[in-house]
Amino acid sequence: SDVGSQEERVVTEEEWLQKWEMGNIGFHKEQGHPLLQKYLDVLLNGRSGLRIFFPLCGKAVEMKWLADMGHSVVGVEISEQAVKEFFSEHSLPYCEEPVAEISGAKMFQSTSGNISLYCCSIYDLSSSIVGKFDGVWDRGALVAVNPCDRQRYASLMINLVEKNSSYLLVTVSYDPNKHKGPPFYVPESEIQSLFG
Ligand code: SAH
Numbered sequence: 001s002d003v004g005s006q007e008e009r010v011v012t013e014e015e016w017l018q019k020w021e022m023g024n025i026g027f028h029k030e031q032g033h034p035l036l037q038k039y040l041d042v043l044l045n046g047r048s049g050l051r052i053f054f055p056l057c058g059k060a061v062e063m064k065w066l067a068d069m070g071h072s073v074v075g076v077e078i079s080e081q082a083v084k085e086f087f088s089e090h091s092l093p094y095c096e097e098p099v100a101e102i103s104g105a106k107m108f109q110s111t112s113g114n115i116s117l118y119c120c121s122i123y124d125l126s127s128s129i130v131g132k133f134d135g136v137w138d139r140g141a142l143v144a145v146n147p148c149d150r151q152r153y154a155s156l157m158i159n160l161v162e163k164n165s166s167y168l169l170v171t172v173s174y175d176p177n178k179h180k181g182p183p184f185y186v187p188e189s190e191i192q193s194l195f196g
Helices: 013-022 034-044 062-068 080-089 147-160 188-195
Strands: 051-054 072-077 094-098 106-110 115-119 133-139 161-170
Touching: 013 080, 034 133, 034 161, 051 062, 062 072, 062 115, 062 133, 072 080, 080 106, 080 115, 133 147, 147 161, 147 188, 161 188
Parallel strands: 051 072, 051 133, 072 115, 133 161
Antiparallel strands: 094 106, 106 115
């Protein structure tokens, strides 16, 4: 098929935690992603002081960039190690607190208040917990979602954005029959059907 043998594959939360523990995080870009720089104007669209969401954020350095530009950043990441590495690698003091609405979840917030990272599964979030966003940076997020969860992910994301929001999505174009990842192939046609 056009998605090769990826359709049925699943990467479990446990496997993601192990990747972080083993330092098997080839997806992390220390220098940040050139496409965010290239399309920053599209994301901001002349606006300032935006609320920007980073789904499946890892320790993406772009969160620091956008916070330094005066925006308010919210991320969600299943690995607590990733979240803690983010704050320590940028020498940002933070505090952590439980999230009343989600059992077992914690929210890590920079002392300055402009970066809030939820440590839980993205599927536990809703707009009543995190509010709505003016912008989304989706890199290594939709492509990391298990194919069986894509519809659920897209519905959630649509729910988390304001009417006049910008959603930057990075996917990778390749022959899924020749390459196994990164982690899943998302064809353009599927993006159309998920997001319209
Ligand atoms: N967007 C980041 C990380 C991409 S890798 C970047 O650009 O560097 C995908 C990340 O999603 C991993 O850090 C993994 O731990 C996290 N993750 C996987 N499933 C998740 C889920 N259900 N909820 C929250 N985070 C998840």
